[in-house]
Amino acid sequence: MTARDRILAKLRGAQPATPNPLPSLDEHYAPRARGESVAERAARFKAGIEAFHADVHFSTDADWPALLARLCVEKAVGTLLYGGDTPAGRRLDAATFAGTTLRPWAGQVEEIKADLFHRVGAGFTQARGAIAETGSLILWPSDAEPRTLSLVPPVHFALLDARTIQPTFFDAIRAEGWSAGMPTNALLISGPSKTADIQQTLAYGAHGPKELIVIVTHAEGEPQ
Amino acid sequence: MSAPNASADTGKPIAFVSAKQLRERMHDAVNDPHLRSSFRGAMDFLMAKRAAQFPDADELDSLRSLSEGIRQYSLTRLPDLLEQLEANLTRNGVKVHWAETPEEANAIMLGIAQRHQARLIVKGKSMVSEEIEFNHAMEAAGVGALESDMGEYIVQLAGEKPSHIIMPAIHQTKQQIAKLFAEHIPGVSYTDNVDALIQIGRRVLREKFEIADIGLSGVNFAVAETGTLCLVENEGNGRMCTTVPKVHIAITGIEKVVEKLEHVAPLFSILTRSATGQAVSTYFNMISGPRKANEKDGPEEVHLVLLDNGRSQAYADEQLRKTLQCIRCGACMNHCPVYTRIGGHAYGTTYPGPIGKIVSPHMMGLEQTHLLPTASTLCGACGEVCPVKIPIPELLIRLRGEAQSEPHANPAMVGQGAGYSGLTTFVWRMWARVYSRPGSYRAFSWLASRFRALAPKNQAGWTAARTPLTPAPRRLRDMVRDRR
Numbered sequence: 045m046t047a048r049d050r051i052l053a054k055l056r057g058a059q060p061a062t063p064n065p066l067p068s069l070d071e072h073y074a075p076r077a078r079g080e081s082v083a084e085r086a087a088r089f090k091a092g093i094e095a096f097h098a099d100v101h102f103s104t105d106a107d108w109p110a111l112l113a114r115l116c117v118e119k120a121v122g123t124l125l126y127g128g129d130t131p132a133g134r135r136l137d138a139a140t141f142a143g144t145t146l147r148p149w150a151g152q153v154e155e156i157k158a159d160l161f162h163r164v165g166a167g168f169t170q171a172r173g174a175i176a177e178t179g180s181l182i183l184w185p186s187d188a189e190p191r192t193l194s195l196v197p198p199v200h201f202a203l204l205d206a207r208t209i210q211p212t213f214f215d216a217i218r219a220e221g222w223s224a225g226m227p228t229n230a231l232l233i234s235g236p237s238k239t240a241d242i243q244q245t246l247a248y249g250a251h252g253p254k255e256l257i258v259i260v261t262h263a264e265g266e267p268q
Numbered sequence: 269m270s271a272p273n274a275s276a277d278t279g280k281p282i283a284f285v286s287a288k289q290l291r292e293r294m295h296d297a298v299n300d301p302h303l304r305s306s307f308r309g310a311m312d313f314l315m316a317k318r319a320a321q322f323p324d325a326d327e328l329d330s331l332r333s334l335s336e337g338i339r340q341y342s343l344t345r346l347p348d349l350l351e352q353l354e355a356n357l358t359r360n361g362v363k364v365h366w367a368e369t370p371e372e373a374n375a376i377m378l379g380i381a382q383r384h385q386a387r388l389i390v391k392g393k394s395m396v397s398e399e400i401e402f403n404h405a406m407e408a409a410g411v412g413a414l415e416s417d418m419g420e421y422i423v424q425l426a427g428e429k430p431s432h433i434i435m436p437a438i439h440q441t442k443q444q445i446a447k448l449f450a451e452h453i454p455g456v457s458y459t460d461n462v463d464a465l466i467q468i469g470r471r472v473l474r475e476k477f478e479i480a481d482i483g484l485s486g487v488n489f490a491v492a493e494t495g496t497l498c499l500v501e502n503e504g505n506g507r508m509c510t511t512v513p514k515v516h517i518a519i520t521g522i523e524k525v526v527e528k529l530e531h532v533a534p535l536f537s538i539l540t541r542s543a544t545g546q547a548v549s550t551y552f553n554m555i556s557g558p559r560k561a562n563e564k565d566g567p568e569e570v571h572l573v574l575l576d577n578g579r580s581q582a583y584a585d586e587q588l589r590k591t592l593q594c595i596r597c598g599a600c601m602n603h604c605p606v607y608t609r610i611g612g613h614a615y616g617t618t619y620p621g622p623i624g625k626i627v628s629p630h631m632m633g634l635e636q637t638h639l640l641p642t643a644s645t646l647c648g649a650c651g652e653v654c655p656v657k658i659p660i661p662e663l664l665i666r667l668r669g670e671a672q673s674e675p676h677a678n679p680a681m682v683g684q685g686a687g688y689s690g691l692t693t694f695v696w697r698m699w700a701r702v703y704s705r706p707g708s709y710r711a712f713s714w715l716a717s718r719f720r721a722l723a724p725k726n727q728a729g730w731t732a733a734r735t736p737l738t739p740a741p742r743r744l745r746d747m748v749r750d751r752r
Contacts, residue, residue, distance in 0.1 A: 046366070047366040047367055047368045047372060047576075048366035050368060051350075051366055051368060051522065051574075051576045051580060052347050052350065052351070054576075054580040054583070054584070055346050055347040055350070055522075055580055055583055056347050057584070058580075058583050058584040058585075058589075059344065059345075059346065059347055060344050060586075062344075063341055063344035063345045064337070064340045064341045064343075064344045065337075065341070066337065066338070066341045067333065067334050067337030067338065067341075069334065069530060069531070069533075069534065072330050072331065072334045072534065092547070095547075096548075096550065149564060151564070152564055152565070153512075153564055153565035157478060158478075161474065161478050177547075178537075178547050178548035179547075179548070180548055180552075185566075186563070187560070187562040187563045187564060190563065190564040190565040190566075191507075191511045191565050191566050192511060192512065192565045195504060195507050195508065195511060196512075212533065213533045213536065213537070214530055214533035214534070217529050217530045217532075217533060218530060222494075222529055223493055223494055223528060223529045223530070225494075226494045226495075226496050226529070226554065226556040227556065228360075228555070228556055228557045228558065228559065228560060228563065228566055229511070229553070229554065229555055229556070229566060230496075230554040230556070231507075231551060231552065231553055231554070232548070232551065232552035233550065233551060234548045234549070234550055234551075235550050236550070237502065237503050237504035237550055237551075238502050238503070238550055239418045239419075239466060239502060239503045240435070240502075240544070241417070241418040241419035241422065241435060241436070241437055241503075242418065242419075242422070242437070242440075242442050242445055242462045242465055242466065243440075243441060243442045243462065244310055244313050244314075244435070244438075245442070245462040247462050247463050247466040249466070249467070249470065250418060250466060250469075250470060250502065250503035250504055250505070251416065251470060251473060251474070251477075251503045251504035251505040251507075251508055252503070252504025252507060252508075252550075252551070253504070
């Protein structure tokens with residue numbers, strides 16, 4: 045018998061004949077605000093994530109690349125790393141980014157690790173959605189937007205379409221059918237990295253980004 | 269970094285110091301005013317932060333009932349869910365391992381390290397890795413294991429163990445940490461500026477994330493239906509450990525599995541709010557597999573080690589099974605009057621505080637831990653704040669019974685009867701006999717008041733810190749009779 049068999053046999057030997065009933069999750073989550081407008085939901089998201097030290101800027105579908113360029117200058121970002129082969133990535137062009145080198149991700153992480161850790165000033169990603177209740181971004185990294193883009197560079201810019209904000213995490217999982225298939229990595233991100241491990245004193249910029257800047261578009265639109 | 273993870277006195281891993289020395293260690297801790305004030309301050313802070321997260325008592329009640337229900341449902345289906353989890357993780361490309369003991373778990377992970385000729389394992393926060401003395405086992409085999417959670421890193425530098433499951437370095441002041449950094453990190457001079465200290469830690473550990481061969485992490489929730497490992501953290505070191513090195517090993521107790529992804533939503537919410545009083549943690553990291561062929565980063569191999577280490581013993585008993593509902597938030601220790609006064613190290617177990625007292629006996633046996641359940645005032649605060657409604661006081665009473673009852677066949681726990689005393693049992697039996705019969709009680713109290721001068725001056729535990737008890741000169745019944 046293997047360790048697996050022995051553990052499972054012990055558990056099976058003691059398992060109740062019928063499982064405890066599962067409580068209703070819907071009942072708990074039902075009273076949460078769902079009728080609110082996109083703008084109201086975006087405002088709740090903004091208040092939530094700003095409480096965690098993120099910056100939120102509202103923009104439009106036409107103007108956000110210019111805003112991103114301006115923010116890069118403000119933050120003195122030398123090199124901006126991003127996924128070139130995404131709807132948002134295709135909107136970035138060198139002419140708009142006068143003071144910043146645009147670098148679309150190319151190759152495996154092993155090939156660009158030194159640059160990623162030491163020379164890239166900021167990473168830019170799209171957000172898949174967000175959660176109004178807690179002020180959290182939802183990211184599903186992919187081959188086009190690798191996991192480390194939102195982790196290693198000291199500044200993380202995220203682009204969020206306000207129409208994709210869900211009231212709660214529970215709603216996001218349910219409404220978007222996450223259980224049908226998860227990506228290799230999915231993330232909720234609520235602010236820049238932080239720690240209170242030294243005398244409960246809050247300090248930002250622990251191991252991940254020191255700054256998180258969210259650009260929100262379509263805040264005046266209808267829910268998708 | 270000389271002998272990290274070892275006791276300064278003995279050089280042995282700290283969990284090998286017997287928990288029987290509990291009384292002495294508690295005495296020392298209570299007489300350390302510095303330790304008491306730092307824990308008092310930290311616990312007050314954490315209690316206030318938690319309270320601020322639950323302004324609506326009805327919502328808290330609903331969320332606690334929901335969370336308890338999900339955990340109990342998951343546990344009653346535990347073997348099914350573990351098999352489903354294994355099948356889905358395997359389908360996703362994650363290798364699943366099973367270990368009954370800490371030794372087996374360490375051997376599995378050392379095997380993986382050796383296969384990759386790993387020199388450095390960088391670690392995210394994992395209490396299960398503390399439970400199995402992972403760092404010690406790796407160091408002994410010549411593989412470096414470096415903690416990367418700021419608190420764990422500090423504790424490792426100091427050669428200590430975590431004193432709190434959520435805030436490992438809560439017993440250290442910033443001045444102590446400043447000294448530690450200046451002594452141990454080359455080129456660092458003394459600063460007690462917290463931001464500066466964190467930036468030093470960041471710089472040192474980023475170099476390690478970049479070069480580490482393997483990343484190790486714990487697991488907060490494992491989701492059976494999707495084969496997903498969920499990690500809760502603020503610092504980003506957990507993401508680093510699970511993303512940058514070529515190999516990721518996750519280790520968890522067998523009890524952490526839930527059936528559906530949506531079951532994680534309420535548990536995650538109540539976890540961060542109960543633990544540190546945050547509406548949400550900075551990162552919630554859901555890992556469902558290694559790097560795919562077309563992907564550009566992430567580990568090429570992901571392993572999950574499922575550890576029993578006494579959990580199946582707790583599972584076998586309906587009441588003790590509730591111990592396994594725990595989601596490791598630490599709220600019970602934050603609200604515990606005993607923990608607040610003695611700190612986490614005095615317990616001598618990986619998991620301190622109320623949860624430590626009910627979970628450690630299953631991991632270590634009652635022989636080692638039979639005094640732990642007695643280190644409680646049974647005030648009930650732990651049970652009241654528990655986000656999954658574990659009846660900790662009831663379980664403490666149950667464990668006292670297991671420890672102190674006469675050894676019998678087929679015990680529910682290893683070490684049952686380890687605290688049994690024939691004399692104590694005899695005294696209580698006599699007391700019960702006298703007090704449950706009106707005639708004998710009347711006779712006893714008459715004798716006690718009449719011969720009160722003979723009451724012993726040394727009354728064992730009672731007189732250790734109090735004046736001796738003396739029977740009253742006149743009994744209550746006598747005084748009542750006089751008034752009629």
